[in-house]
Amino acid sequence: MIFIDTLLLGISSGAIYSLMALALVLVWRSTRVVNFAQASQAVLSTYVGYEITMRTHNYWVSLPVAILFGAALGSSIDLLFMFYLAKKVRSGPIAEIAPVIATLGLLGLLQSIIGLIWGNSFLQYSTPLSGKGFTFGNHTVPFSPQNLLIVLATALVLIVFGVVFKFTNLGLALRAASFQPEIAQLAGIRVGRIRNIGWAFAGAAGAVAGAVITPTSVLSPNSLDLLLVSGFIAAVMGGLDSLVGAVIGGLVLGIGFAFILQYVGSSVTFLAGFFILVIVLLIRPRGLFGHQLGRHA
């Protein structure tokens, strides 16, 4: 019983990491930028969702609004910052690192803006779903309807974006624009516009993550920061480029944490995350699902 409970606990937190990792992979796949502002974008979208719920008293109304807001926010960040940054720094080592540093700056900026508007205290953003585990006979498992929603959202994001990337013209354009923007341009693809759609997609995925994860804890300007770390570890484990890899990376991490918590102790769990990451990267430097050949091969 303890084993199954631990596994379920791992799956519920693993799904949270997976969802965060998916959002990171989506930005990476469509823009080749590791977006550290992702967490604050997701939190801001969640605050918008929170506001809508306060006014309408309906979580299910707030969810699509938060997602649309997340997409618009992602797209605006690209238009207002990233586009100009890419224009200014075109070549040399700085061209690869500058956007990443800029997203770190944006992380702080967005969090401060959230603090100014909503304050820094903890808010409660809840769904109508129960956070209490399902009961079988007289045993309550550590897996609630709320957890089920997270798992379903993860699966949905994975399937929707997996299909878009693999089977649609837009997905092909997104992949081409991120791998080789210059060649994509010469093939007639409007790279700027396509990238912007990539930012919107990633923003939407982050908003989904924020909206379904936050009800399991509290909402504050940096409530997703720790999750960003776990999500990033999961994404790197999965190869940073693979949607399926991100989900599996998240589950490995979540289940790993749960078992370590159960059988070793709470003091080492966070360390264990990095330990798992190092082991995975030592064995498979390109991540669990990374491509055999690097992008410059």
Next chain:
Amino acid sequence: MSDGLVVENLTVNYGAIRAIRNISFTVSANEMVAVIGANGAGKSTLLKALSGMIAPVSGSATWNGISLQKKRPEELVRLGIVHVSEGKSVIPELTVDENLALGGLWRRDKLDVSAALRDSLNLFPILATRLAQRADSLSGGERQMLAIARALVSRPKLLLMDEPSLGLAPMIIDQIFDALNHLRNQLGLAILLVEQNAVSALKIADRGLVLNLGELVKSGSSIELLGDADLRTAYLGF
């Protein structure tokens, strides 16, 4: 005459270097013009300026009377000007199939995209056997074929070819040049062919432009240039 490509007094910088100085020439439909000259003569920069990748300093370039200035590469592709850049311009992470599809993504006429795809595969049948493979698993020659095939899916009218023979075996080069010949003769494309391999290029081109340190030092029919002994020793070293 404003038909075809008309370049007048074009000057282009490559970084801080003046790579092209005051060059004028034309290329019309059904015509292949070779741009030859040593390494660093400015050949590739010329193509980049014509395909919108670099903005020229001064001068003008028009295609059938339409100015090419201040247009991005993706817009020029829509005008029928397609640049096959140096070094096998394919996306290694995508499959052959996907690379080919890229050339037609922006086009509305999906029927003609399929037709163009079939034509491209007829021109390079080897690609038809590799459709599901990733482009980085192809040989150098196959990658070059894929780059040209992808360009053809866009139904170009002017093809800007940058060193298609670079690093390829003679037999493969022949195959690629045969294909270019076909595109000019059968489909009536205008082709601007940049080559270091001057003799091979002049053998299939109608005319040649000789660049040296960014200046147009000589131009004429291919036969003329091939027979010019001074030119050989002075600029081409063969």
